[in-house]
Amino acid sequence: MSNTDFLLAIEDLSVSFDGFKAIDTLNLYLDRGELRVVIGPNGAGKTTLLDLICGRTAPTHGSIKFKNQEMTVLPEFKIVRAGIGRKFQTPSIYENLSVFKNLEVSFPRGRGVFGALAFRCTPDVRERIEQVAEEIGLAALLMSEAGLLSHGQKQWLEIGMLLMQDPELLMLDEPIAGMSVREREITAELLTKICRDRSMIVIEHDMEFVQRIAHKVTVLHQGKILAEGQMDAVQNDPRVIDVYLGH
Numbered sequence: 001m002s003n004t005d006f007l008l009a010i011e012d013l014s015v016s017f018d019g020f021k022a023i024d025t026l027n028l029y030l031d032r033g034e035l036r037v038v039i040g041p042n043g044a045g046k047t048t049l050l051d052l053i054c055g056r057t058a059p060t061h062g063s064i065k066f067k068n069q070e071m072t073v074l075p076e077f078k079i080v081r082a083g084i085g086r087k088f089q090t091p092s093i094y095e096n097l098s099v100f101k102n103l104e105v106s107f108p109r110g111r112g113v114f115g116a117l118a119f120r121c122t123p124d125v126r127e128r129i130e131q132v133a134e135e136i137g138l139a140a141l142l143m144s145e146a147g148l149l150s151h152g153q154k155q156w157l158e159i160g161m162l163l164m165q166d167p168e169l170l171m172l173d174e175p176i177a178g179m180s181v182r183e184r185e186i187t188a189e190l191l192t193k194i195c196r197d198r199s200m201i202v203i204e205h206d207m208e209f210v211q212r213i214a215h216k217v218t219v220l221h222q223g224k225i226l227a228e229g230q231m232d233a234v235q236n237d238p239r240v241i242d243v244y245l246g247h
């Protein structure tokens with residue numbers, strides 16, 4: 001497979017903060033339809049890696065190609081437009097608005113102030129909202145106030161807000177933090193379903209959850225890839241046990 005066949009191809013990526021290398025000459029390739037989980041001890045560089053991919057942080061060196069287009073030269077909003085969506089750990093939904101409105105405001109609008117003002121909830125947008133609400137299991141709660149949802153439902157709503165932008169790659173930072181066992185199960189099913197026609201990078205600590213959802217696991221340590229592959233192989237790798245799983 002050549003590097004141009006991957007959805008995402010990261011090569012020689014480095015970023016330094018005051019001389020400290022948070023990401024150090026990293027290469028990572030993601031297939032279309034792949035669900036990759038990134039694990040690693042605190043401070044390994046996981047969040048920084050997602051920050052680099054979504055354009056929040058500029059690299060010191062290296063390349064990030066998404067569908068063969070260089071992302072490191074683009075501002076954050078153009079990276080979103082190119083098809084990369086990012087969800088942070090804390091939900092950032094509009095608590096006072098309904099589930100419907102939260103999804104509606106996440107629909108991509110025309111450019112600039114005029115594009116935003118000209119926006120109308122057309123039948124197409126309504127249909128998209130209903131599809132997404134169905135996908136995230138909130139179809140029966142479309143008119144409910146988002147602030148009244150459970151913690152898990154808020155997380156799913158935020159994933160739905162990302163889906164409204166129709167990204168080809170979703171990046172999620174610890175999506176099951178604070179969830180009940182049942183909510184975790186539903187989230188595993190949701191992420192698996194989403195990856196039928198999209199790709200995903202997930203940062204996660206819960207190994208049972210990782211085992212359940214990951215197609216492939218990347219272990220980061222001190223800004224470098226320590227191990228990569230199927231979960232079974234990775235978790236039996238002595239280097240991984242030494243720096244991470246064994247602790």
Ligand code: ADP
Pocket residue numbers: 017022040041042043044045046047048049
């Ligand atoms: P992880 O998500 O794996 O816990 P991070 O990516 O948050 O790790 O951080 C990796 C390292 O980079 C840490 O040592 C952190 O302190 C450092 N770091 C991250 N962002 C910055 C920043 N903006 N300025 C200085 N240091 C940073």
